[in-house]
Each structure stands twice: as structure tokens, then as C-alpha cells.
Amino acid sequence: MPSSDRTLHAVNLPSDWSPQSWRSRPAMQLPQYPDQAALEAALAELRALPPLVTSWEILALKQQLAEAQEGKRFLLQGGDCAESFDACTSDVISNRLKVLLQMSLVLVHGLRKPVVRVGRFAGQYAKPRSADSETIGEVTLPSYRGDMVNGPAFTAQARVPDPRRMVKAHARSAMTMNFVRALIDGGFADLHHPEYWNLSWVGHSPLAEEYRRMVDAIGDAVRFMETLSGSEVHNLNRVDFYTSHEALLLPYEESLTRQVPRHWGWFNLSTHFPWIGMRTAAVDGAHAEYFRGIRNPIALKVGPSVTPDQLLRTIDLLNPEDEPGRLTFIHRMGAAGIGDKLPPLLEAVRRDGRRVLWVCDPMHGNTESTRNGYKTRRFRNIRSELEQAFELHAAAGTRLGGVHLELTGEDVTECLGGARELTESDLERAYKSTVDPRLNYEQALEIAMLIVRKQAQIAAPV
Numbered sequence: 440m441p442s443s444d445r446t447l448h449a450v451n452l453p454s455d456w457s458p459q460s461w462r463s464r465p466a467m468q469l470p471q472y473p474d475q476a477a478l479e480a481a482l483a484e485l486r487a488l489p490p491l492v493t494s495w496e497i498l499a500l501k502q503q504l505a506e507a508q509e510g511k512r513f514l515l516q517g518g519d520c521a522e523s524f525d526a527c528t529s530d531v532i533s534n535r536l537k538v539l540l541q542m543s544l545v546l547v548h549g550l551r552k553p554v555v556r557v558g559r560f561a562g563q564y565a566k567p568r569s570a571d572s573e574t575i576g577e578v579t580l581p582s583y584r585g586d587m588v589n590g591p592a593f594t595a596q597a598r599v600p601d602p603r604r605m606v607k608a609h610a611r612s613a614m615t616m617n618f619v620r621a622l623i624d625g626g627f628a629d630l631h632h633p634e635y636w637n638l639s640w641v642g643h644s645p646l647a648e649e650y651r652r653m654v655d656a657i658g659d660a661v662r663f664m665e666t667l668s669g670s671e672v673h674n675l676n677r678v679d680f681y682t683s684h685e686a687l688l689l690p691y692e693e694s695l696t697r698q699v700p701r702h703w704g705w706f707n708l709s710t711h712f713p714w715i716g717m718r719t720a721a722v723d724g725a726h727a728e729y730f731r732g733i734r735n736p737i738a739l740k741v742g743p744s745v746t747p748d749q750l751l752r753t754i755d756l757l758n759p760e761d762e763p764g765r766l767t768f769i770h771r772m773g774a775a776g777i778g779d780k781l782p783p784l785l786e787a788v789r790r791d792g793r794r795v796l797w798v799c800d801p802m803h804g805n806t807e808s809t810r811n812g813y814k815t816r817r818f819r820n821i822r823s824e825l826e827q828a829f830e831l832h833a834a835a836g837t838r839l840g841g842v843h844l845e846l847t848g849e850d851v852t853e854c855l856g857g858a859r860e861l862t863e864s865d866l867e868r869a870y871k872s873t874v875d876p877r878l879n880y881e882q883a884l885e886i887a888m889l890i891v892r893k894q895a896q897i898a899a900p901v
Contacts, residue, residue: 452703452704452732453731453732456728456731456732457732458693458696458705458729458732459693460728460729460732461689461693461725461726461728461729462725463728464723464724464725464727464728465721465723465724465725466689466724466725466726467567467718467719467721467724467725467726468567468568468584468687468716468718468719469688469689469690469725470584470588470589470600470688471600472600472601472602473599473600474602477601477602477603478602478690480602481602481603481605481606482602482605482690482691482693482694484606485605485606485609485691485694485695486694486695488606488609489613490695490697490708490709491561491562491609491612491613491616491682491695491708491709491710492616492682492708492709492710492711493699493708494699494702494706494708494734495702496681496711497706497708497711497734497735497736498702498734499679500555500557500679500681500711500712500736500764501735501736501763501764501765502764503553503555503679503764504555504736504764504767504796505763505764506553506764507555507764507796507840507841508763508764508794508795508796508840510552510838510840511552511553512552512553512554512555512840513546513550513552513553513554513555513840513841514554514555514557514767514796514798514840514841514842515539515542515543515546515554515555515556515557515841515842515887516557516558516559516683516712516798516841516842516843516844517538517539517542517557517558517559517842517843517844517845517846517883518535518539518558518559518560518563518845518846518847519535519559519560519563519845519846519847519872519877520559520563520566520845520872520874520875520876520877521563521564521565521566521585521586521872521873521874521875522560522562522563522564522586522611522615523564523586523591523873524564524586524607524608524611527611527614527615529618531847531848531849532560532615532618532619533618533622533627533848534847534848534849534880535558535560535846535847535848536558536619536622536627536680536848537848538846538847538848538880538883538884539556539558540556540628540678541884541887542883542884542886542887543556543678543887544653544654545653545884545887545888545891546887546890546891548653548656548891549888549890549891549892549894549895550890550891550894555679555681555841556678556679556680556681557680557681557682557683557711557712558619558680558681558682558683559683559684559843559845560615560682560684561612561613561615561616561619561682561684561710562608562612562682562683562684562709562710563683563684563685564585564586564587564604564608564611564612564684565584565585565587565588565608565684565685565687565688565691566583566584566585566685566687566874567584567685567687567716567718567719568582568583568584569718570582573593575593578593580593580594580595580598581598581599581600582598583598583873583874584600585874586604586607586608587604587605587607587608587688587691588600588601588604588688589601589604591873605688605690605691605694608691609691609695609709612682612709616682619680623678623680628678628680649888681711681712682710682711682712683710683711683712683713683714683738684709684710684713684714685713685714685715685716686707686709686710686713686714686715686726686729686730687716687719687726689725689726689729691709692707692709692713692729693729695707695708695709696708696733702734703734704733704734705732705733705734706733706734706735707733707735710735711735711736712735712736712737712738713730713733713735713737713738714737714738714739714740714767714769715727715730715737715738715739715740716740717740717741717742717771717803720739720740720741720745720753722749722752722753722756727753727756727757730757731756731757736764736765736766736767737757737765737766737767738766738767738768738769738798739753739757739766739767739768739769740769740771740800740803741768741769741770741771741784742770742771742772742804743772743773743776743777743780743804745784746783747783747784747786747787747788748787750768750784750787750788751787751788751791751793754766754788754791754793754795758793758794758795761793761794762794763794764796765794766794766795766796767795767796767797767798767841768784768788768795768796768797768798769798769799769800769843770784770797770798770799770800770828771799771800771801771802771803771804771843772804772824773804773805773820773824774801774804774805774820774821774823774824774827776804777804777824777827777828777831778827778831781828781831782831782834782835785797785831785832785835785837786835788837789835789836789837796840796841797832797837797838797839797840797841798839798840798841798842798843799824799825799828799839799841799842799843800842800843800844801820801821801822801824801825801828801842801844802816802821802843802844802845802875802878803845803875804824805817805820805821805824806875806876809863809866810863811863811866811867813853813863813866813867813870813876814875814876815853815854815855815863815866815876816853816854816855816876817854817855817856818854818855818856818857818861818878818882818885819856821854821878821886822886822889825842825886825889825890825893826889826893829893829894829897830897833897842886842890844878844883844886845875845876845877845878846877846878846879846880846882846883847877847878847879847880848880849869849871849879849880850869850879850880851869851870851871851872851877851879852865852866852867852868852869852870852879853866853869853870853871853872853876853877853878853879854876854877854878854879854882856882857878857879857881857882857885858881858882858885859881
């Protein structure tokens with residue numbers, strides 16, 4: 440960036456902000472570490488470690504999100520509810536990547552526009568909890584807050600917050616990013632060979648034939664273009680891929696917030712696209728204070744209790760310059776509530792002319808518990824919320840520009856319904872999540888196909 444541009448933009452930096460200024464605000468959902476010396480040692484080590492992402496990747500994503508705001512791209516954001524250290528394996532990572540690539544292929548083919556691919560991984564190791572403790576029988580222990588904080592085993596030793604886990608989370612995130620980059624740079628995402636993305640366990644899926652027809656059509660189109668041009672079509676052998684996580688554990692995020700050469704301001708270099716969860720979204724809270732000063736594109740989860748005035752105040756705080764690509768709202772209302780709760784928010788933002796990217800999270804508002812004690816989500820409710828979101832945006836004159844999903848490439852049975860009509864008895868077969876239920880491959884691919892069909896229906900002339 441030329442020095443004149445650097446000077447011009449630097450004047451817009453918040454003069455009263457620093458990576459530590461969040462410490463003066465009320466902080467929610469942060470663990471209480473019993474050993475402060477160990478905490479400071481871990482944070483000092485993190486501050487000396489290399490970053491996980493680069494500033495130019497962050498700015499490239501911001502530009503793509505700005506294009507999504509204008510309807511020129513569609514955001515696909517998906518991955519685990521909470522990563523686990525044990526699941527940092529080549530199979531789990533590559534299967535997750537395969538699902539997101541297949542979903543993006545469906546979306547590109549059906550929506551006729553580029554897809555912004557963002558994974559909920561390489562840092563999604565901390566989770567907010569509704570209660571600070573949990574009780575089983577007569578034993579009460581601190582809640583499990585993700586592998587970055589403590590362990591899932593219901594023992595007193597496992598549940599003690601350990602700051603060394605932040606260093607381990609950084610290492611696992613780096614391994615994940617390294618493997619994803621190696622796969623993509625090595626041609627894993629090559630459109631000439633989408634068969635690389637296949638998952639062996641879904642060859643018998645009810646959706647498999649429809650997906651294969653789509654892949655064949657894309658392959659025919661690629662071969663036709665190459666025949667006409669007499670050479671291989673470029674840029675079909677790799678894709679852009681970005682990371683995201685809920686920036687919940689602020690000491691960790693602060694330690695990876697850096698200034699870099701040739702770009703003004705501060706970047707959170709732990710991830711490309713951090714978001715604020717619904718439980719930590721208070722305008723006067725520590726998380727909002729931290730987010731207002733970083734240059735990353737940022738997102739905010741918006742629940743049914745948010746009012747139009749609160750939303751506009753949040754925009755004033757987090758994007759006062761109305762910067763393109765800066766701010767994404769991920770609404771999560773639940774299938775039963777979205778019809779009443781979302782329209783006033785859409786109208787308030789549209790009336791004020793604010794620039795945001797609207798994204799639907801149809802997962803978190805539809806969580807329930809079954810009679811046999813499993814936390815689950817019904818596919819019909821996920822589908823309903825997503826379909827209603829498209830309709831409500833169309834009615835309000837706004838645009839649904841993306842989807843945010845909890846999903847996995849593993850053969851899990853955690854959400855009810857979908858292509859195989861999973862029932863409550865199926866949950867016992869392969870329920871692996873330690874926190875929230877995820878869509879499996881078939882259900883995720885079905886969502887991608889649903890998005891294409893619903894968008895075509897919305898766009899069709901009456």
C-alpha cells in the first residue's frame with residue numbers, strides 16, 4: 440500500500456482502542472484460570488509464535504464479502520460446532536473439506552455465481568455455555584468450554600481451565616491450516632477431478648445420483664471450453680479457502696493481534712473471519728470493544744431478542760465508516776420465530792442504508808433434546824428456517840447472501856430427518872459431537888440443493 444494511502448486510512452483508527460482495551464469492559468464467557476503465572480506464561484509464548492493467517496488473505500476475503508453484499512457472490516460458512524484436539528487428523532480434515540467443496544460446487548452450478556468458502560475450523564476450539572457448571576447425579580463440576588479451555592471428561596481434573604491448552608490449540612490450528620493449504624495447492628480442489636472429493640461411505644446415498652449428474656454436466660462444460668480454446672482452462676485447479684471461529688477467548692485473540700508491514704492498523708491473525716456469538720454481543724461488552732479495532736471482516740450472531748435499535752447501535756460501533764465487506768450479520772431465530780423477529784431488523788437496516796451481509800444460521804435456533812437425552816436438531820426445522828429466510832429477505836427488499844452451518848464429513852447421526860429420515864433411535868448409532876449436533880454429509884448436501892432450488896423460486900417471475 441502506498442504511504443499516502445496508509446496515512447489516509449490510518450486517521451480512521453479508533454484513537455481510544457488497543458488490543459488490550461477490552462480488559463476495561465465487562466467480559467462474559469471467559470474461564471477463570473486458577474494459576475495466573477501459568478496464564479501469563481502461555482500468553483507470552485503465544486505472542487512470540489507465528490500467526491496462523493496473513494493480512495493480505497484477510498483483505499482478500501473482505502473484498503469477496505463486499506462482493507457478496509452486492510449479490511455477486513454467495514457465502515458458504517460451515518464446519519464443526521467445536522473442534523476437538525483428537526479430531527485433528529488427515530481423514531477428518533479432508534472429509535470436512537470434501538463436503539464444503541461439494542456444497543460449493545452445487546451452489547456455483549445452481550446460483551451461477553462464485554462462492555466464498557469459509558470453514559468453521561482451525562481455531563473453533565472454545566464454546567460458550569449457558570451455565571458455568573453442570574451436575575450429574577450428586578456431582579457438580581465446571582462446564583466443558585471446548586478443548587482450548589478444559590477437557591470434556593466429567594472429572595474434576597479435566598474440567599480445570601488450563602492455559603497451556605491455548606498453545607496446543609494454536610498448534611492444532613496451524614496443523615489444520617497447513618494440511619488444508621497443502622491439499623488445495625496440490626490440486627485437491629481441481630474441477631477437472633471432482634471425484635477426488637467423493638466420500639466412500641455415501642456412494643449409496645439417495646442424493647448421490649443427482650450430484651453425479653451435476654458433476655458430469657460441469658465436466659462436460661469444462662471440456663467444451665477447453666476444446667474451443669485449445670488449452671486447459673486456468674484457475675480450475677484451486678480455490679480460495681478461508682477460516683473462521685467464534686473469537687470467544689479474548690486473551691488468546693489478543694495475543695495473536697498484530698500490526699504488519701505495509702498495512703495500517705491491527706489484524707487478528709488467528710483467523711480470517713472472527714465472529715461474536717449471541718451470548719457475548721453486548722455493545723458495551725469486552726467482545727464488542729475488541730472487535731471494533733481489528734481490520735478483519737467480522738460477523739455477529741443475531742438472535743430473536745435483538746431489537747432494531749440495538750442492531751443499529753452495533754453497526755455504529757463496529758462499522759462506523761460503512762466499509763464494504765466489513766460487517767456480516769448471521770441471524771439465528773429458529774423456525775418458529777423467524778417470521779416475526781427478522782422483518783423489523785431487515786427494515787431498520789434497509790431504511791438506514793447500512794451496508795451489511797445477511798447470512799442465515801438455521802441451526803442454533805432449532806436445538807432441542809430428545810426423550811433419550813440427546814441434543815439434536817430436526818432437519819425439517821432447519822429447512823423451514825432457511826426457506827423462510829429467503830422469502831423474508833425477498834419481501835423486505837434485502838438479500839440473503841450466505842448460510843452458516845454446523846456440519847461434518849463424518850458418518851454421524853446427530854440431526855433428525857434428512858435424506859435418510861433419521862429417527863431418534865438412529866442417534867445412538869453414531870452421535871459423536873461433544874457439544875452441538877451437526878449435519879452429516881447427506882444432510883449438508885441436501886441443504887446446498889435446497890438453497891439452489893429456493894433461490895431459483897425466489898428469482899422466478901410471478
